Amino acid sequence: MLVAVVLLAGVAGGGYVLLTRDDDDPSQVASDDGLSAGDSADDARPSEDTVDDPADDPAEEPDATEPTAAATTAAPPAASVTCWDGALAPNVGACSRPQGPAGLAYVFPSMADQGCETAGGSAPGRKILMKCTAYLSDGTEVTINYSQWASVSAATDHYVGKGLIATLAANGIKTFTGYTSTGVLNNAWIYEKEPYSASVYAPNRAAMTEALATVVVGRLATEVRGGAS
Secondary structure, rough: HHHOOOOOOOOOOOOOOOOOOOOOOHHHHHOEEEEEEEEHHHHHOOOOOOOOOOOOOHHHHOOOOOOOHHHHHHOOOOOEEEEEEEOOOOEEEEEEEEHHHHHHHHHHHHHHHHOOOOOOOOOEEEEEEEEEEEEEOOEEEEEEEEEEEOOHHHHHHHHOOOOEEOOOOOOOEEEEEEOOOOOOOOEEEEOOOOOOOEEEEOOOHHHHHHHHHHEEEEEEEHOEEEOOO
């Protein structure tokens, strides 16, 4: 699922059961000469009634009360999530964190057609910065900086350090608004638990409102690393 964030200035063994017979049972060991006194060879030969039929040996039959290997082997968790890199996982938490330009492009699908380029002059704690350009319905140009940070706190420190004002967090995202030193309106938002941000620069509030509603698209906070298969 994708979410277009509209934010304004205020805005987880089994085992084998081994059944063994007692090979040390004294009753199964013959005397030294094999015959007792007075016994003939015929007497020594066991009758059919005394022949130990292996099929009758309870030690050869599995105990119905014992679980079988198949029953005790735990099935692996079903892969119900596709991670950002195409890997399958039982849940989003088992996915790795998106990395590099490909990772950013997954987190922010809107980057696909915005002619993004890797930018230099990165701020402290920023791992990668992609500078992109988008155009509004009336042709107005807006700039969007998509970033991956070493931590959420590094991103927060950066925007607070620029003089932007933090607003209330919603849907796992926190927003910062204000103006650049040259008077350009700036709206930035970062995920509360994942170190990615989008920072939009627009000439006026109307342009900013449209940009946030139409040209900046990020994934839900719960699906930054992957989503349902």
